[in-house]
Amino acid sequence: MEVATPYVYDSGRQVNVLLDGRVAAGDHALLRELGTTTSTAGSKTHFDD
Template sequence: MQPFALNYARPAVELEAAIPYVYDAGLQLNVLHDGRVAASDFALLREVGTTTSTAGSKTHFDD
C-alpha cells in the first residue's frame, strides 16, 4: 500500500540563480566578491530581502 501523499509528491524545483555573495568563515559574514560585507549593500538587500547564511543555522542573519 502506497501512502496517499506519495501520489502527489514532486521533486523540488531548483532555480538557476547566481548568488552574488559567499560566506567568509573568518569574518563569519557573507561577503560580496569585492570583499565588502553583503549586509551593507542596500541594493542587494532590496533584491534578495536578506543574506541568510547557509553555514550552520538557517535562521542566522548577517545584520
C-alpha cells in the same frame, strides 16, 4: 533549481561578503533585491539561527 547568490560566506570574518570583499549586509541594493543575505553556514554551527 538552485539560485546563485552574489555573495559567499567568509568563515574567517563569519559574515557573507560580496566578490569585492564588502560585507553583503551593507549593500542596500542587494538587500532591496533579495530581502536578506542569509546563508546556511550559521545553521550548521548554531542551533538558534
